[in-house]
Amino acid sequence: MDRGKEQVTISTSNQKSSLLPVACSLFPLKQALIVAQVSESPISQVSLKHHDWLIFADRGGVAEHLAAQLKAQGDICTLVFPGEKYQKIAPATFVINCDRPEDFLQLISSQPQDIYGIIQCWSLDQPEAVAFEKGCKTTLFLVQALGKAGLAQSRLWLVTCGAQPVPTGDSEDYPEVLAVGQSSVWGMGKVVALEHPELKCVCIDLDPKAPSQVQAQALQAEICSEDIEDRVAFRRGLRYVARLGRYQEAGGRRQIAQRVVDKAEGRSQELQKLIQNFRLTMQERGILENLQWEPINRRPPKSGEVEICVQAAGLNFLDVIAALGLLPEQVDGVSQQHLLETTGFGGECAGEIVAIGDRVTGLAIGDPVIAIAHGSFSRFVTVDAAYVVAKPKNLSFEAAAAIPVNFLTAYYAFHHAGKICTGDRILIHAAAGGTGMAAVQIAQQLGAEVFATASPPKWQALRNMGVRHIMNSRTSEFVETVQQITQGQGVNLVLNSLTSGDAIAHSLAVIHPQGQFLEIGKRVVWDSQQVAQVRPDVAYKVIDLVRVSQEQPELIQSILRELVEQFESGLLQPPPLRIFPIQEVVNAFRYMQQAKHIGKIVISLSSEVLEVKNLAFTDKLHGDSTYLITGGLGGLGLLIARWLVEQGAKNLVLVGRKGVRDVNQTQMKALEQAGAKVVIAQVDVSDMTAMQQLFSEIQQSLPPLRGVIHSAGVLADGVLQQLSWERFESVMAPKVQGAWNLHQLIEHQPLDFFVLFSSAAALLGSPGQSNHAAANAFLDALAAYRRANALPGLSINWGVVAEVGSAAQRQVDERAQQRGIGTIAPQKVLAVLEQLLLNSSRATVGVVPIHWQKFLEQSANSPFFADWRETSELRPHLTSAFRQQLAVADPSDRRELLVAHVWQQVAQVLGLPSSAQIGLEQGFVELGIDSLTAVELRNRLQTSLECAIASTVMFDYPTVGALVDYLMGEVLGLEAADIVLDEELEETTMERSLLARTQELSEAQLEEFINQKLDRLIQENANG
Secondary structure, eight states, X not given: OOSSOOOOBOOOBOXXXXXXXXXXXXXXXXEEEEEEEEOSSXXXXXXXXXXXXXXXXXXXXXXXXXXXXXXXXXXXEEEEEXXXXXXXXXXXXXXXXXXXXXXXHHHHHTSOTTOOEEEEOXXXXXXXXXOTIIIIIHHHHHHHHHHHHTOTTOEEEEEEESOSOOOOSSOSSOOOOSOGGGHHHHHHHHHHHHHXXXXXXXXXXXXXXXXXXXXXXXXXXXXXXXXXXXXXXXXXTEEEEEEEEOOOOOOGGGTOXXXXXXXXXXXXXXXXXXXXXXXXXXXXXXXXXXXXXXXXXXXXXXXXXXXXXXXXXEEOHHHHHHHTTOXXXXXXXXXXXXXXXXXXXXXXXXXXEEEEOTTOOSOOTTOEEEEEOTTOSBSEEEEEGGGEEEOOTTSOHHXXXXXXXXXXXXXXXXXXXXXXXXXXXXXXXXXXXXXXHHHHHHHHHTTOEEEEEXXXXXXXXXXHTXXXXXXXXXXXHHHHHHHHHTTTOOEEEEEEOOOSHHHHHHHHHTEEEEEEEXXXXXXXXXXXXXXXXXXXTSEEEEOOHHXXXXXXXXXXXXXXXXXXXXXXXXXXXXOOEEEEEGGGHHHHHHHHHTTOOSBEEEEEOSSOOTTSTTOSGGGGOOTTSEEEEETTTSHHHHHHHHHHHHTTOOEEEXXXXXXXGGSOHHHHHHXXXXXXXXXXXXXXXXXXXXXXXXXXXXXXXXXXXXXXXXXXXXXXXXOGGGOOHHHHHHHHIIIIIHHHHHHHHHTTSOOSEEEEEEEHHHXXXXXXXXXXXXXXXXXXXXXXXXXXXXXXXXXXXXXXXXXOSOHHHHHHHHHHHHTTBOEEXXXXXXXXXXXHHHSOOOSEEEEOOBBHHHHHHTSTTOGGGHHHHHHSOOOOSOOTHHHHHHHHSOHHHHHHHHHHHHHXXXXXXXXXXXXXXXXXXXXXXXXXXXXXHHHHHHHHHHHHHTSOOOTTHHHHSOBHHHHHHHIIXXXXXXXXXXXXXXXXXXXXXXXXXXXXXXXXXXXXXXXXXXXXXHHHHHHHXXXX
C-alpha cells in the first residue's frame, strides 16, 4: 500500500471471448494496479448508537485498550481469551480453546442475536513467521460458528499488525513487512467477504511501530465509522485504503507496491512500456557492429525526477564519436567516459511519462514530453524534471525528438552567449546538420544575415530554407567567399562545429574585429590561449550546455518551453528527418559517421523490440550454475524446467513429493538430451530436515545455486462452512512452510532470482479457496519482506494456467470462468515469466486475464474495485430495482415475479440460457448447484433482494419452489394469502412468466407454447 498508490497488476479486457493475459512485449496490454491511497477526508462520522462487541483479545493489550475505549462511549464489550477449555470467567469475559471449533460455536450461541461487531485480534499474537494457526485456524472456526449460529447482522473485522507492505517514506526502495505470518489472514479475509458478504468483513493492518494504546485508538475509529472500506492500513497516523486502478510503474517511494499485468487487443507497445527496459551499449568501442541492446534495470524517479518511456531518441555526433572510441576524456568539463558508462548513449528524447517522484509539478503520468536526458537510447530513462517539457502538440514523437539538443544549443548560442542582433552576419558551419538547421532558423528569426557551409549535395536543402550564401565546408574557399560578399568586413559571429585545426583558423580569419567565435564541437576544441594567439580581438566561448544545465536548470526549462511554443505556433519547423527503427541502430550510426544525413537522425523505439539482438533472458542464466524448482515434477514445474534449459540452464534440481515413476519420462529424457543435468529430489519442501540435507548435497555435488522457483502447492478446496482445519493446513504447508524453509536456507546465498508462484486468489479472493488464498498471501508478503532486506524476491499472482494441472485444477478453471476470469496459455506463462525475470523492480506482480463486466457484476460492492466500476460500461443484472418492483406489484403477482427472478439467477450461475425451463420442484443438486455455486446464488439473491439469507439456504430449501416460498414468507415477510395459488392459478402464472419471456424463446419453443395454449382452448370449448 502507499499514500499515493499501492500497486498490483491485473489483466483487463472488455472482450467476451479468448481472454488471455499478457505480460511481455510479445502481447498486448492495458494498465492496472492496486492503489492504496491515504483517504482524502477524515474517517466518516462516528455513529452515536451504542453497540455490543465481541472481541477476541490479544496478549499485547490492543484489544483491552479497545474495549476500554468502547465502554467509555457506552458500548458493551465481551472479551475472549485463548485457554484450555470453554469457560465464562466473568460476566463479559470468556476463555475458549482455539483448537476446538465447538468452543467457538458455544461462545457465539451465547451472544445476543443483535451483536454488532466481532473483532478478531488473535492474529496479533502470532509469534513466528509460519505459525499461521493463531490467525487462520481461529478465523476459520469463528466464521463457521457465525454461519451456524445465524448471526447474519454481525460485522467482522480481522486485525493484523505490520503484515502489509505500506511505504512510509523511510525508504526509496521497498517497504517493510514485519509480520509475514499474519499476512495469510488478509488472503483469507478476501474469501470470507465473497462467501459471507453479510459479515461485511474488513481487514485492518495496524502500525507495528505505534504503542498498543495508539493502535487501539486507530482501530476504534475504524470500526465505529460508517466507512465502507474493506482493506485498511495505518502507518504514522495516516490511514491507507486499497484500490484497484490504472497501472503506473516505478513511481518512487510513494507509488508502487505491487504490479498486475493485463491484456487488451492490439496494444503490444503498451506492454513494452510497462515491463522491460533495455539500453544501447557496446563492449568494445571502435566497431559500430558491436553496438547492441542489453536488458537493464529501471531506476525509479527520486524527488524532483520523472521516468519517461522513450518513443524516439535523437542521434548526435557525440554518440558516434563515442561509439568509435574517439570520445575525449572531458567534454564541457564533464567526464564523458564516466557519463557513457553510467547512462549509455543518447542525450535527448521524446516519449511519455510513466512515473513521477516527489515535488514534481506541472507534469503528470501519461504526458507526452521532450527531454534532455543522458542515456536516452533506452526504453526507459529517468531524468530531472527541470529538463522535461510538454511535447509540441502538432509534432510526432520522432519530430519532437529533434528539438531538445539541437534547438536548445542554437537558441542558447544566439540568444544568451552571442546575443546577436538584427543585421548581424552569422557564419554557421555544417548548416545542413541538426544543430546547423536549427541555428539557421533562429538566426533568421533574429534578423541576421546567414552564411552557411555544407557539402555541395546538401546545398539545395539550405536554399529551400532561404539561405543565400552557401559555401563548401570541406575546403577553405569559404574564407575568400565571405570576405568577398562582406567586402572584407567579415562576419560578426561564427558558430563552429568543424573539427580540423585549419577550419578553426580559417573561421577566425573571417570574423569582424570585436566579433565572436562560438564553439559547439566536441573534438579538436581550441582553448582560449590558442585563440588569443591568432585573434586576440575576438570573444571566444565554448558552449557548455552541460554546465549551464547543472548551474541554471531553470534557464534550460525556460528555453525549452519557449521552443515548444514556437513549434506549436509554426514559427519554428522541425528539420528534415531520417528515421531509423530500433533494429537498424547500427545503420543509423554509420549513416551519421559517413555524413550522409541532412537535418536530424532519429531512432524510433516505438516499433517491436523483441527481436532486437541480445535482448534475452539468456544473459541472466549461467551454464555453470544450478537452478532449483519446487513442484518441479508437476505439469507447471516441468514446463518451467524445459524453458530454463532452452534458455541455457545446464543444472536443474527438480523437487517434488512424487517419485521418478510419476514423472513423464519422455520430458525428462528431452531435458537431458538438450544437455542438462537433471537431479530429481523426492523431498517434501515443508520438511526442513529433508531440505537441509538436499541443500547440503547440492553444495557438495553441483555448481553454486543461482536461482529458485517455488511452484509447489496442492489444492483442497471447500467453502468455509465445510472446510476442516486438516484440509486447510494441507494447502498451507507446502506454500507457507516450504517457502519459509527455502528463504532460510538461501538467505545468505547470492541468487539471481527467487521466484514464488502465488495465485490470483490472494489478490482477488476466490470462493471455496480460503486456504489457497491465505497460503499465497503469505508468499506475496515474503517477497516484499525479502526485497525490504535487499534480497531478491518476486511473487507472481498467476491466474489459472490452461492445459496444466489435475482434474481438480480444471474444476477451478470452470469456477474462475464463471467469475469472468480467463485462463493463461502455457506459452504465455513463459513469455510473462521471461519479461519479469528480465526486469521486475517490484516484489509482487499479478497476471490475470479478466472479463471486467462479468467479474464486477459478481464482486459485490467492495470499494477495492470502485475505480473500475466508474469506468466500466456495465449492464447490471442485479439491482435493488427488483425489490422495488416486488414491493409495488399486486400481491397475486409477487410469487410469479419471484419465481422468474430466482430462475434467472439460477440460470446465470449455471451458465444456462435465460430461456431454460426449470421446474419448481426440480432440486438444486439435480440442476448442478454445488457448494460454490450455492454461495454465488445466495449472494446474488441477497444483493437483489436487499436482505440477509442464511448460508445453508440452498440445502435447507432444495428446490426453486421451496426457496421461493421461504423467501416470500420468512425473508420478505409477505402475507401467506399473497402466495397461496391453486393449481389452475399456478399454471396461469407459469404461462404469464413464459409470455413475459417470449422474446427470449426460440421459434420452436414459441410454437410449442402457442400449440399448448390452443389445445387448452379447444379442450375448454369442447367441455363447455
